Amino acid sequence: MSQVNKKTINVRGELIDLSTPLVMGILNRTPDSFYAESRVTSLDAVIERVGIMQQEGASIIDIGGYSTRPGAEEISFAQEIERIESVIGPLRKNFPDLIISIDTFRSEVAKRAVEQGADIINDVAGGILDESMFDMVAMLGVPYILMHMRGTPETMNMLTEYNNVVVDVIKDLKSKIDLLRQKGVTDILLDPGFGFAKNIPQNFQLLANLSEFHQLGYPLLVGLSRKATIYKTLGINAGEALNGTSVLNTIALQNGASILRVHDVKPAAEAVKLWMATQPMEKKE
Numbered sequence: 538m539s540q541v542n543k544k545t546i547n548v549r550g551e552l553i554d555l556s557t558p559l560v561m562g563i564l565n566r567t568p569d570s571f572y573a574e575s576r577v578t579s580l581d582a583v584i585e586r587v588g589i590m591q592q593e594g595a596s597i598i599d600i601g602g603y604s605t606r607p608g609a610e611e612i613s614f615a616q617e618i619e620r621i622e623s624v625i626g627p628l629r630k631n632f633p634d635l636i637i638s639i640d641t642f643r644s645e646v647a648k649r650a651v652e653q654g655a656d657i658i659n660d661v662a663g664g665i666l667d668e669s670m671f672d673m674v675a676m677l678g679v680p681y682i683l684m685h686m687r688g689t690p691e692t693m694n695m696l697t698e699y700n701n702v703v704v705d706v707i708k709d710l711k712s713k714i715d716l717l718r719q720k721g722v723t724d725i726l727l728d729p730g731f732g733f734a735k736n737i738p739q740n741f742q743l744l745a746n747l748s749e750f751h752q753l754g755y756p757l758l759v760g761l762s763r764k765a766t767i768y769k770t771l772g773i774n775a776g777e778a779l780n781g782t783s784v785l786n787t788i789a790l791q792n793g794a795s796i797l798r799v800h801d802v803k804p805a806a807e808a809v810k811l812w813m814a815t816q817p818m819e820k821k822e
């Protein structure tokens with residue numbers, strides 16, 4: 538298998554260093570995301586929330602207009618695009634140095650978002666829900682987060698049969714990396730898709746073996762924030778799952794995560810800082 542071992546991504550012509558892990562803050566423009574505190578409606582509230590997340594250490598903000606929680610219902614293209622287009626321009630104006638990611642599996646939504654100023658496409662479906670996505674990413678020339686999922690948000694919880702979840706997910710991502718590279722896409726981030734067509738034991742198995750994904754040669758993004766894997770295991774609810782999130786994020790860092798996608802930026806940024814303090818000096822340089 539070809540080894541790329543990328544430590545940077547190209548954002549608007551600037552190489553972003555990933556040797557120190559980055560924090561991606563979640564901004565949900567949806568009324569039904571699983572964690573209620575992540576939902577933001579008015580433009581003023583969006584700008585205030587993003588300003589706070591940036592101050593707390595977020596390098597990237599991930600904007601979503603379509604809830605992909607288990608069982609989420611489909612919404613129209615028009616609904617999704619209205620939710621994200623109304624905020625990208627103002628955010629680009631107010632935070633010119635902020636890296637903006639658009640969380641969508643629709644290629645046309647991705648195109649519109651990039652035209653408005655988004656920098657990264659975060660596709661939870663890894664191209665399976667829109668056959669035009671890979672071509673669109675190649676045309677737009679922006680970094681692409683390739684996540685592993687099966688089915689749709691409505692059906693994924695019924696699609697958790699694997700021979701070996703780690704091996705099977707790696708194989709699936711490898712095949713898609715090959716397609717992307719054939720189309721000329723080089724700035725790829727990989728997300729194993731915790732909670733997407735995986736049950737709780739499978740999520741823990743993926744986390745414990747996260748370092749196996751390094752064989753694919755691309756930086757890893759991990760999204761475990763306040764998910765059911767945490768709160769169901771601990772017998773609590775999503776609102777009480779911050780401590781568990783920090784614990785699993787730290788394990789993810791130890792196993793090679795380059796980006797933590799989180800609802801709570803400050804604790805994640807602190808986890809990165811403390812974890813980096815344990816690393817040999819040559820890894821910090």
